[in-house]
Amino acid sequence: DIVMTQTPLFLSVTPGQPASISCKSSQSLLHSNGKTYLHWYLQKPGQSPQVLIYEVSSRFSGVPDRFSGSGSGTDFTLKISRVEAEDVGIYYCMQGTHPPKTFGQGTKVEIK
Amino acid sequence: EVQLVESGGGLVQPGGSLRLSCVVSGFTFSTYWMTWVRQAPGKGLEWVANINQDGSDKYHVDSVKGRFTISRDNAKKSLYLQMNSLRAEDTAVYYCARDISYGDLDYWGQGALVTVSS
Numbered sequence: 001d002i003v004m005t006q007t008p009l010f011l012s013v014t015p016g017q018p019a020s021i022s023c024k025s026s027q028s029l030l031h032s033n034g035k036t037y038l039h040w041y042l043q044k045p046g047q048s049p050q051v052l053i054y055e056v057s058s059r060f061s062g063v064p065d066r067f068s069g070s071g072s073g074t075d076f077t078l079k080i081s082r083v084e085a086e087d088v089g090i091y092y093c094m095q096g097t098h099p100p101k102t103f104g105q106g107t108k109v110e111i112k
Numbered sequence: 113e114v115q116l117v118e119s120g121g122g123l124v125q126p127g128g129s130l131r132l133s134c135v136v137s138g139f140t141f142s143t144y145w146m147t148w149v150r151q152a153p154g155k156g157l158e159w160v161a162n163i164n165q166d167g168s169d170k171y172h173v174d175s176v177k178g179r180f181t182i183s184r185d186n187a188k189k190s191l192y193l194q195m196n197s198l199r200a201e202d203t204a205v206y207y208c209a210r211d212i213s214y215g216d217l218d219y220w221g222q223g224a225l226v227t228v229s230s
Contacts, residue, residue: 096215
């Protein structure tokens with residue numbers, strides 16, 4: 001199975017400051033069809049997860065443009081340009097290229 | 113409005129069985145892959161199983177193979193997870209989700225808690 005490794009596991013951020021989460025996969029996530037199925041999810045406290053970014057860098061409908069995703073192959077990054085209070089929660093990367101689909105361990109983001 | 117509503121969770125003894133249901137509304141159920149994801153208490157997310165549009169293709173994570181079975185009834189707009197030979201480590205909140213493309217899970221249910229304990 002593909003192992004997804006996120007760093008850091010915990011992030012404490014001052015409002016208005018940027019934040020960055022890294023996600024590394026144990027194998028390339030480039031599919032034979034040319035697409036890379038690396039997605040980012042946020043689970044806010046007490047809620048179900050919600051998709052933020054799909055296929056590395058595409059923002060899901062309604063997701064603020066302060067969220068951006070980048071990367072290729074085995075290295076991926078989620079960036080928040082200016083953290084807001086509503087961004088608290090646990091962020092997960094997930095690969096959908098190789099069955100079974102696998103999630104990273106999660107990165108907990110709190111506001112200072 | 114897209115909605116996914118899970119039911120069927122509860123307390124079950126080790127070795128017992130439970131069937132989770134997920135009833136959907138607000139979209140054409142029969143045209144989407146569907147997925148089950150679980151989250152043990154205080155832990156991260158684990159992909160459990162998915163199924164294609166007509167139910168002819170199914171995949172299960174190794175830890176549940178031979179014990180859990182995903183299925184669907186498109187006429188009833190319902191997704192199911194039959195869970196047999198339950199173990200303490202299966203204790204989790206189970207979410208159903210719509211899969212629009214290779215793990216892009218755009219809508220999730222509220223989750224159903226399954227507790228396996230004697």
